[in-house]
Amino acid sequence: MSHRTVVKIKHTVHVHPQYLGAALCAYIERETRAHFEKKWTEQRGYVESIVIDPIGCSAGLINTRTGFVDVDVDLLATVYKPEQGQLVTTIIESIDSFGVHAYAGPLRMFVAKQMLARKYRIEKHQLVGRQEGEEQTLQVGDSVRLRIIGTSWVDGAYFSIAQLAED
Numbered sequence: 001m002s003h004r005t006v007v008k009i010k011h012t013v014h015v016h017p018q019y020l021g022a023a024l025c026a027y028i029e030r031e032t033r034a035h036f037e038k039k040w041t042e043q044r045g046y047v048e049s050i051v052i053d054p055i056g057c058s059a060g061l062i063n064t065r066t067g068f069v070d071v072d073v074d075l076l077a078t079v080y081k082p083e084q085g086q087l088v089t090t091i092i093e094s095i096d097s098f099g100v101h102a103y104a105g106p107l108r109m110f111v112a113k114q115m116l117a118r119k120y121r122i123e124k125h126q127l128v129g130r131q132e133g134e135e136q137t138l139q140v141g142d143s144v145r146l147r148i149i150g151t152s153w154v155d156g157a158y159f160s161i162a163q164l165a166e167d
Contacts, residue, residue: 004080014068040157045081046106082160086148092140095125109160
């Protein structure tokens with residue numbers, strides 16, 4: 001199940017008079033991409049990409065206080081927001097005495113040592129578990145499926161607490 005969605009966003013770009021002219025549309029697109037793409041927002045989640053409606057730009061109004069021209073832009077954004085209970089395939093980033101740190105694209109996740117199933121233990125920066133009589137070892141760089149237990153907005157990005165998926 002994909003948790004990526006497409007949302008409509010209205011955005012105002014403040015254009016310095018020096019950019020008014022033939023290159024105005026390119027400037028607006030560049031500024032809008034820099035503002036949204038590959039960034040986290042608490043309200044929407046991670047904005048992967050945007051599509052700007054070429055007809056969706058207003059003519060612009062001069063802001064009498066600043067002298068800038070305010071141009072309203074309509075855009076579509078592909079966003080990803082982690083949800084509680086979601087299964088995510090991640091890559092182990094590090095294993096320490098506190099637990100396992102992993103990532104899935106821009107999403108950082110942590111599995112606390114106390115959240116590990118009894119069959120797992122941490123040994124010398126490896127996660128060792130017994131699966132049907134065989135010992136299984138997970139280490140940095142290995143892929144593992146995690147279930148999101150909770151999320152929080154920390155230092156401008158989402159951070160998730162997770163547990164190992166039992167599948």
